[in-house]
Structure formats: C-alpha cells, structure tokens
Amino acid sequence: xxxxxxxxxxxxxxxxxxxxxxxxxxxxxxxxxxxxxxxxxxxxxxxxxxxxxxxxxxxxxxxxxxxxxxxxxxxxxxxxxxxxxxxxxxxxxxxxxxxxxxxxxxxxxxxxxxxxxxxxxxxxxxxxxxxxxxxxxxxxxxxxxxxxxxxxxxxxxxxxxxxxxxxxxxxxxxxxxxxxxxxxxxxxxxxxxxxxxxxxxxxxxxxxxxxxxxxxxxxxxxxxxxxxxxxxxxxxxxxxxxxxxxxxxxxxxxxxxxxxxxxxxxxxxxxxxxxxxxxxxxxxxxxxxxx
Amino acid sequence: xxxxxxxxxxxxxxxxxxxxxxxxxxxxxxxxxxxxxxxxxxxxxxxxxxxxxxxxxxxxxxxxxxxxxxxxxxxxxxxxxxxxxxxxxxxxxxxxxxxxxxxxxxxxxxxxxxxxxxxxxxxxxxxxxxxxxxxxxxxxxxxxxxxxxxxxxxxxxxxxxxxxxxxxxxxxxxxxxxxxxxxxxxxxxxxxxxxxxxxxxxxxxxxxxxxxxxxxxxxxxxxxxxxxxxxxxxxxxxxxxxxxxxxxxxxxxxxxxxxxxxxxxxxxxxxxxxxxxxxxxxxxxxxxxxxxxxxxxxxxxxxxxxxxxxxxxxxxxxxxxxxxxxxxxxxxxxxxxxxxxxxxxxxxxxxxxxxxxxxxxxxxxxxxx
Numbered sequence: 001x002x003x004x005x006x007x008x009x010x011x012x013x014x015x016x017x018x019x020x021x022x023x024x025x026x027x028x029x030x031x032x033x034x035x036x037x038x039x040x041x042x043x044x045x046x047x048x049x050x051x052x053x054x055x056x057x058x059x060x061x062x063x064x065x066x067x068x069x070x071x072x073x074x075x076x077x078x079x080x081x082x083x084x085x086x087x088x089x090x091x092x093x094x095x096x097x098x099x100x101x102x103x104x105x106x107x108x109x110x111x112x113x114x115x116x117x118x119x120x121x122x123x124x125x126x127x128x129x130x131x132x133x134x135x136x137x138x139x140x141x142x143x144x145x146x147x148x149x150x151x152x153x154x155x156x157x158x159x160x161x162x163x164x165x166x167x168x169x170x171x172x173x174x175x176x177x178x179x180x181x182x183x184x185x186x187x188x189x190x191x192x193x194x195x196x197x198x199x200x201x202x203x204x205x206x207x208x209x210x211x212x213x214x215x216x217x218x219x220x221x222x223x224x225x226x227x228x229x230x231x232x233x234x235x236x237x238x239x240x241x242x243x244x245x246x247x248x249x250x251x252x253x254x255x256x257x258x259x260x261x262x263x264x265x266x267x268x269x270x271x272x273x274x275x276x277x278x279x280x281x282x283x284x285x286x287x288x289x290x291x
Numbered sequence: 292x293x294x295x296x297x298x299x300x301x302x303x304x305x306x307x308x309x310x311x312x313x314x315x316x317x318x319x320x321x322x323x324x325x326x327x328x329x330x331x332x333x334x335x336x337x338x339x340x341x342x343x344x345x346x347x348x349x350x351x352x353x354x355x356x357x358x359x360x361x362x363x364x365x366x367x368x369x370x371x372x373x374x375x376x377x378x379x380x381x382x383x384x385x386x387x388x389x390x391x392x393x394x395x396x397x398x399x400x401x402x403x404x405x406x407x408x409x410x411x412x413x414x415x416x417x418x419x420x421x422x423x424x425x426x427x428x429x430x431x432x433x434x435x436x437x438x439x440x441x442x443x444x445x446x447x448x449x450x451x452x453x454x455x456x457x458x459x460x461x462x463x464x465x466x467x468x469x470x471x472x473x474x475x476x477x478x479x480x481x482x483x484x485x486x487x488x489x490x491x492x493x494x495x496x497x498x499x500x501x502x503x504x505x506x507x508x509x510x511x512x513x514x515x516x517x518x519x520x521x522x523x524x525x526x527x528x529x530x531x532x533x534x535x536x537x538x539x540x541x542x543x544x545x546x547x548x549x550x551x552x553x554x555x556x557x558x559x560x561x562x563x564x565x566x567x568x569x570x571x572x573x574x575x576x577x578x579x580x581x582x583x584x585x586x587x588x589x590x591x592x593x594x595x596x597x598x599x600x601x602x603x604x605x606x607x608x609x610x611x612x613x614x615x616x617x618x619x620x621x622x623x624x625x626x627x628x629x630x631x632x633x634x635x636x637x638x639x640x641x642x643x644x645x646x647x648x649x650x651x652x653x654x655x656x657x658x659x660x
Contacts, residue, residue: 005585023451024514026536092655119604183396185392185394185396186398186399188361188363188390188392188396189390189392189396189397189398189457190381190383190409190413191362191363191383191384192361192363192388192390192410193384193409193410193411193413193457194384194387194388194410194413194414195384195409196413203398203409207398207400207401208399208400210400244488255645270639283621
C-alpha cells in the first residue's frame with residue numbers, strides 16, 4: 001500500500017507540468033465552449049448557444065468533409081513519402097553513397113519552414129499568373145496549364161501537396177530512426193531463408209516498424225487535423241469553401257468573427273475527433289501487434 | 292581383461308545417398324575497403340555430408356568465409372562451387388543453404404512456428420506442406436510445446452533450437468553454423484554440442500561450423516580447418532591436427548592446456564635448451580636451432596629430470612592439471628592422474644617424453660620432421 005502512495009510522488013511533477021501546459025488550457029476551452037464569450041468581451045453567461053450556432057451552421061458538413069479528405073490524403077501520402085525517403089536514405093547509407101547527409105538536410109529544410117511561408121511558397125509555385133513555376137514548366141513541355149488553386153477539386157489537391165511537402169520530413173525522421181533500429185541480421189536470415197526484397201519489406205521491415213508506424217500515424221493525423229496556416233496562406237480556404245478545413249474554420253470563427261464561444265465549441269469537436277482516431281489506431285495496430 | 296569393441300557393420304548413415312552437396316572453394320579472397328584481406332586465398336574441398344569446423348582466433352577470417360559461402364558477402368576473387376556449380380553470382384536466396392547465426396536471428400514478430408515455416412513459405416511450399424514439415428522439425432528438436440510462443444519468451448537454449456529448426460526444416464544443401472553456441476552457458480553448450488552432432492548423424496548434411504573454441508572444433512568435426520590471418524594453416528582430422536600440428540600456431544591454438552614451448556639447439560647427441568639443460572635428441576635428421584613443443588601429457592613426474600616447483604592444481608576429477616614452474620621451460624602444464632598428496636609449493640622432477648615432443652623452426656614456426 002505504501003508503494004501505491006509513493007507512486008503519486010513520482011507522478012506529481014508530471015501532473016503539474018502536464019496540468020499547467022495542457023489540461024488547464026483544455027479545460028478553459030471547454031469552459032469557453034459553453035459561454036457567450038467573444039474576443040471583444042468576457043463571459044457574461046453560460047449555455048449551449050455556442051454549440052447551437054456552431055453545430056447548426058449549414059457549412060459544417062462541407063467543412064467536415066473537407067477535413068476528412070484533407071486528413072486522409074495527407075496522412076496516407078505523408079507516411080508513404082516519409083517511408084520511401086527513409087528507405088532510400090538507409091539504402092544510400094548502406095552503400096556509402098555520397099550526399100546522404102545533404103539529402104537529409106534538404107528534406108528537413110522543408111520541415112523548419114513555417115506553415116504560412118510554406119503556403120506562400122506553394123501559392124507562388126502553383127500560381128496561375130504568368131510567373132507560376134509549375135504551370136510555366138507544363139507550358140515548356142507543351143502541356144496545358146492547370147487551374148491549381150482556382151478549381152475546387154484541384155485546390156484540395158494543391159493543399160495536400162503543400163502539406164505533404166512540408167510534413168514528409170517528420171515521417172522520414174521517425175521511419176529513418178525505426179528502420180535503422182531493425183537488426184540487420186534479420187535481413188541476412190531472411191535472405192538465406194530465400195526471401196525476395198519485396199518479401200523482406202513485407203515480412204521484416206513493415207512488422208518491425210509497426211510501432212513507429214502507429215506512433216507516426218497518430219502524430220501525423222493530429223498535426224494534419226490542426227493544420228490551418230498553410231491552407232490560410234495558400235487558398236484562404238477557397239475557392240468558396242473548397243479547402244476550408246475544421247481548424248481553419250475555427251481560426252476564422254474566432255479571429256475574424258470574434259466568436260470565442262462558437263470557436264471553442266468546434267475546438268472541442270476537433271479534440272474529440274483527434275482522440276477518437278487515436279483510439280481507433282491504437283485498437284487496430286495494437287491488436288495486430290500482439291497477435 | 293580384454294574387451295573387444297566391434298566396428299559397426301556399415302557406417303550408420305553415410306551409406307545412404309548423400310543429402311548435402313559437395314562444396315569447393317578455390318583461391319577465395321575477400322578484401323574489405325581497408326586493411327589486409329579478411330580472406331586471403333582459401334582452398335577447401337568438402338565431401339557431401341561432411342562436418343567441417345573452421346576454427347581460429349578472432350579476425351582470422353572464418354566468419355567471413357562462412358558469409359561468403361552463404362552469399363551474404365561478395366567474393367573479391369576466387370570461386371565458390373556448391374554441388375559442382377559455381378555460385379558466386381547467386382544471391383543468398385538462390386544458394387539453398389541454411390544458416391544458424393550467433394545471435395539466433397529469430398524474427399521477433401513471428402511465433403516459433405512462423406519462424407520455422409518462413410523459409411519454406413518463401414520457397415513456395417504450400418501452407419499445408421509447410422505445416423507438416425514444421426511439426427516434424429519441432430518434434431525432432433522437442434519444440435512442439437513452444438510453437439505458439441514468441442522468440443522474446445524463449446530461453447537462450449530454446450532460441451538456439453528454434454534457429455536450428457528453421458535451418459533443418461528446409462533440407463538445405465549446406466548447413467552453416469556461425470558460432471552458434473557462444474551465447475549459451477557452459478552446461479547448455481555441452482548439451483547443444485551433442486545435439487548438433489546427433490542431428491548431423493540423423494540427418495546428414497554437408498555442414499560448416501565456425502567457432503573460436505578449439506574444444507568444439509575437436510569434438511564435433513570430421514575435419515578441422517585451422518585458420519590464421521585469412522589463410523588456412525592446416526586441414527585434418529581432429530587427431531591429425533592434435534598429434535601433428537604443421538606449425539607452432541596450430542600447436543598453440545589446439546589443445547588445452549596449451550603446449551609448452553622452449554627454444555634450443557639440436558645436435559647429433561642432444562637438444563640443448565637456452566639455459567644449458569640437455570635433453571635426449573628426438574629422432575629427426577634436423578640439426579641446429581629449434582623450438583621444442585611439449586603437450587601436458589608429454590611430461591611426467593619422475594625421480595630425475597627437470598627440477599620443478601608446483602604452482603597450482605586444477606583437479607578435474609578423472610585427471611588433474613598441474614602448473615609447474617621450471618627454470619628450463621618456464622611455466623609448464625602437466626596432465627596427471629589425481630594425486631591427493633600434491634600441494635602447491637611441492638617440488639619434484641619432470642621427465643619429458645621426447646618421442647612425443649614437437650619440433651618447430653624458430654624462424655618460420657613450421658613443423659620440423
């Protein structure tokens with residue numbers, strides 16, 4: 001019994017820090033979500049009006065659809081790109097190829113760029129004005145220019161490209177570390193056992209990296225759900241509401257419409273979605289892991 | 292009392308059609324980026340189903356040789372032939388060899404059954420056939436109760452048996468062992484040594500076994516290959532290697548406790564050691580400076596001979612090893628029958644049996660006949 005009590009001694013610092021930087025703000029958001037607070041005046045009363053106005057908004061289904069599509073495409077592409085680059089790097093390292101460090105640095109450079117700057121960079125690259133780099137290239141090889149940002153379907157794709165370009169570095173780091181941690185003798189054993197490179201990837205690399213894939217899926221999903229800065233700079237959520245995701249909608253609601261209560265109500269929804277997805281991933285991947 | 296031991300009517304297993312393939316290494320060289328070559332021109336011919344042990348100190352190239360045969364390293368030059376066919380250009384997957392690694396290299400995310408079945412499945416054996424073969428291998432290695440465990444839940448000896456199961460289940464052309472027992476405790480090492488030999492008798496397959504442990508080499512091998520600095524020092528049966536080592540290196544490496552060496556000059560009448568001690572000349576046409584080598588059983592306690600003082604005793608039960616300090620030879624190991632009366636500090640005389648002495652060239656270290 002004394003053992004149990006002593007455990008709390010060890011937990012206290014963690015709880016204090018987590019409580020200070022995480023739990024209290026979350027609790028505050030939840031408090032605001034039930035209030036009529038705006039950015040211009042403090043809380044005058046509590047109720048469900050914030051929820052009613054935010055969840056009753058006609059545009060919410062479109063925004064949730066956008067969020068789902070943006071997150072799904074981003075998470076799949078981020079993992080695939082990160083894994084591909086990581087495996088390429090490991091292969092390069094193993095062969096002692098020159099410039100692997102440089103390649104790592106270049107990929108990481110994208111990651112340290114702020115989201116707003118990233119949005120602006122891609123806005124210039126994908127611009128449909130004469131200086132747009134991607135369309136200029138297309139013209140150069142004789143293809144018709146593409147309406148990257150003004151066509152609703154393409155705009156979502158552009159937002160995903162910008163997000164993936166920036167975010168792949170993070171997945172790459174996670175997968176690179178995980179792949180380096182796989183005991184090389186397993187690949188030797190598999191080779192002697194007659195496993196082709198594809199079989200080695202499927203039966204050694206992927207299962208050995210399951211933990212990293214799980215963690216990365218959770219982190220990348222949360223990061224993507226919270227991305228609004230890149231989209232803000234790239235399309236501003238447009239054309240129309242074609243690229244307006246939930247986090248951008250919350251940002252607009254709070255900072256353009258000053259609706260702190262309604263924004264907080266949607267932030268609670270975003271938190272709930274993040275937690276639900278995390279639990280789903282854990283359930284799926286942990287079950288396979290302990291099979 | 293006379294006891295006759297009858298030789299078996301037929302060699303128990305080897306009269307069957309061989310399961311394994313022949314192996315031939317021709318001028319095999321492996322050079323890594325820097326330093327001297329790890330393998331510096333090796334020639335070896337192995338009969339089908341033979342059990343050959345590669346033994347030598349760390350860095351002698353024995354493991355690299357094994358990895359070259361497995362296809363895990365690419366030869367710089369020379370040929371590797373399995374069953375008469377050059378396999379240098381084939382990858383590990385194509386060579387149809389099985390390997391037991393020092394750290395077992397079990398797939399940690401697969402059950403024991405899946406580990407053993409992996410190689411069969413990758414070679415296109417159907418699920419049902421693989422299951423039957425795995426069950427059979429499991430029975431042979433007493434793994435049946437462990438089939439659904441994960442490697443992380445197994446003891447060292449159990450992991451070792453799974454690694455062997457993974458190898459035997461495929462009926463490979465060659466069996467490669469890379470120091471498989473070095474992570475086990477002494478007792479288990481003995482058990483597994485016997486088990487590997489027994490398995491080889493039951494399912495004969497051409498086997499190459501790498502170890503740095505000369506006892507393993509002596510006890511397991513049909514033929515021992517002693518390696519040093521990327522080259523083969525000597526190939527022979529364990530007793531050939533022990534009784535007629537071709538060089539001082541082999542004499543020193545094989546046999547425990549180690550052989551005692553002393554420099555001297557050989558004339559027609561006597562072998563005179565450095566401190567002036569004269570010993571009877573061994574039967575050899577050689578004259579001049581020599582290095583004398585004496586194994587622990589080539590010396591006995593006698594009333595005359597080299598004055599010696601007992602430094603320490605290692606009673607092993609059936610015999611006792613005694614380390615004597617002598618002026619003439621320095622510290623000398625002597626194999627004795629158990630002598631409860633001997634205590635460290637005792638003095639006596641050691642008589643060398645010169646018919647069992649080994650002579651080596653002091654310059655080249657080569658054996659003199």
